[in-house]
Amino acid sequence: MRQKKNKKIRRSKGERIGYFLICLTLGLFAFTTVYPVWHVIMYSLSDSKRAMSGGFFFWPRGLDLKGYELIFKTSQIWVAYKNSILVTLLGTVFSVTLSAITAYPLSRKRLRGRGFISLAIFFTMLFSGGMIPLYLQVYRLGLINTFWSMILPTAMSAYNMFILRNYMQSIPESLEESARIDGANDVIILFRIYLPLCTPALAAVAMFYGVGYWNNYMNCLLYTNTNELQVLPLYLRGVLGGAAANALSASGDTSSLGEAAALTEETLKMTVVAVSVVPIIIAYPYLQRYYTKGITIGAVKG
């Protein structure tokens, strides 16, 4: 009789115990990382009064969507969502393009003074003029109260540009040389050869910019004066502040306070966090591999 080959690697008792302990430790770490987010979402779906008693939230306590109802009931949330999506999409495309066309010449050794230019850009990572000089610049360019005031002032990040530059430096120069022999100029080389090869770096940088634009409310706060241009983070800040104010305000006949009075500040806080973070949570798993790759690609020379 042929003996069945045992393909499984036999572990010693010590190895099995070690493996178990590793899994247990990692499982605990995973739980402590994931649970706070889960807690926030479950709290936001719970009845305010029952949620006040505290403790762990594995499931909603008395499913109640009043917090979401309050946030989504006004039309302003949709204006804010629209503006946030537009700013994120347009801003990301614009910023990635700007970063790429800056990174490419700086990655070429034949550019005279590239060291000095790189240093000047790097300097801006360490020191900044501050809020007032930037505001004055935006003001004098006539961008106040316009859509582009939420994109242009922070259009390019030096850090992201350097990630792209370093990645482009790792691409063999022989590719460029052979393209030139074939008659390609710099623009064609950049868009037809280098950018397709830089897809991982571009995706990572796009993710950095995208998350930055999605969470940014400061540009909207400083440079716009109208609700029509309000972005989601700013809208949610208003909702959250209103919850705290509700706790103490005596706004009229208490019997007509509506849903707002039945909601505690905690519930509204959790709902606000859930509304602002859920789109990122949905998108992140698809882009995570680019994110972790992006952190390191700029640091390692190919």
Place this chain on the structure above:
Amino acid sequence: MKTIMKTIVALLLVATFFLSSVPASVAAEETPVIKMLLWGDNNPPEENDVLSELEARLGVKLKVIYVTSDDYSAKLNSLIASNSLPDIFSVRDVKVLMELRDAGMLYNMESLLAEYGPDILAEVGENLYKPLVNKDGVYGLVSEAGLYPKSLAVRKDWLANVGLEMPTDTESLYEVLHAFTFKDPDGNGVNDTYGIVTTMADAATFQHLMSAFDIPIRFNNGTILLEDGTVTTFLKHPRFLEAINYLRRLYQDGVMDPDFATLTLMQSFEKLWRGNVGMLDFQCVGTTNNWYPNRYTFEVPKNPSDLFGFAYINGNGSVKLYPNYQTADAVINANCAHPELAVKLINYMYYNAEGQELTYMGVEGKQFEWVDKELGKYKRLGIYTDDAAHRAAGAFVYNWAGGFTRENAETRVMNKTTQDGLNAEWAVALDYPMIVQALETRLEYGAILDDIVKECFAQLIVTTGDVEAEYQEFIARWDSEGGLEFEAEASRAYAEENQEK
């Protein structure tokens, strides 16, 4: 196919680019426009019923730049830097306010008040020149709204259940707290109650406990006036250790919630709402008005005075409240094209009863109607029973405090229990040495001194060591960290200001 897709995406992006760049068309304004920068925690649409009604009544179009409370300073600073201040705004930083006045960026409205601000003059009277910014003119107006003294609310049903009366001195107070903690006042058979909840997050929750010993406690610049005229921290009150020993007794005997050092203010409210404590020292505007009945998780009677009574220990109330005379709630830009209309608008919205009603409750007949105006009872109409719809119509959002006057649209619609509670507290509130001028030592050492006060207060309640010795250490630390310099400056400033009277 790939090329076609790329072309379509590119064209869509370009279209979005241009669409987002199209400026909003601006209609020619015939009605004069006044711009106001306002902080608040709402999101009102720019066109709404209240603003339309204001325009109809006053002939002024009001445009509001609305930002959250936390972002107000950043927004104001950027507008100052670009010299594009709105016509009306508030300034909460004393340094910025004085610099704006000295730079000539604030309008002196003194000459306009008689004609355009009659309600302002009638309400403010001789206090018009009290704000720090109003030397040699009237550059700013200070609101007196929202100054609600704290009330020690006591569960009357619990008192009845344990067979005790409303406490009037420290011993009867202790007896009540003890019964509330150990005698099952809610009758549920579970030992789940405390006598009182306090929190280091807000000195208000200790006010009546400390005022029983004649000490006006405040964690932020809490001062007292000694007999020799020295203005100093309340830690140096002659009866401070006596008060601390009383609090230690409450803490050690378990009649005070033991988590006082870490609880947030909201958590302390929740304990009252859930029926876990029998007393809370806070403004009754919350306890018997705004929170009543929806916040409470147990069944409550229709009339709040059937559930709560107010206690005054040794005849004292809470700490007296003064407006912040170092800031200004309404100033006018020196470059305002229509300063007289700006004064008219402020007068109507914040000082006139009819205007307060409009901006606080909305348009009568549309957002609300009176049920009994004398008693302050009204009801919201139709869709405006919902808070979100009510605020979207412009009500409340431009005037959430009810006005700038102490009696205003908000106080007029409070229930009787709350109004009586507030009036009673005003009569017995403990005074403290209020100083208007900005003290340099306060700016330099204030944060550190306040931290020492809080640390001392909490530590002395819980310590198992020598209370007297630890107290002396804290006093020595307070003195050496700038406290003595503060004392000297504050005493001089107080004597100066009160000599002028």
